[in-house]
């Protein structure tokens with residue numbers, strides 16, 4: 269799997285995040301034996317049969333939430349966990365949920381917008397035009 273990145277190797281950056289049995293983990297500090305018999309999802313699992321991008325991947329492109337892309341697969345896997353909860357989060361909550369990731373390039377705002385936009389779309393709600401105070 270080429271999407272799973274080795275960044276810090278100490279559970280600090282989130283570049284290696286994968287979803288294991290529905291929960292996002294830093295794979296660099298997750299012992300392989302713990303994963304036995306569990307379902308592991310990486311970014312590769314999000315694409316359709318003909319390579320179509322998922323809604324959250326598309327939103328990262330639309331919002332220019334990708335620059336060098338090194339942090340992106342990890343961010344997106346955490347976003348998938350957030351989105352699959354089916355909850356409507358505030359900006360502050362989304363920031364906290366995404367805070368386990370480091371990005372050297374984007375300044376984070378575009379990433380937050382991409383996740384927020386997808387959350388509103390999936391919930392069938394209009395995206396607020398003003399950022400929350």
Ligand code: FES
Pocket residue numbers: 273274275276277278279280281282283284285294295296297
């Ligand atoms: S490489 Fe795993 S958290 Fe940084």
Ligand code: FES
Pocket residue numbers: 333334335336337338339340370371372373374
């Ligand atoms: S896009 Fe370069 S580290 Fe995040």
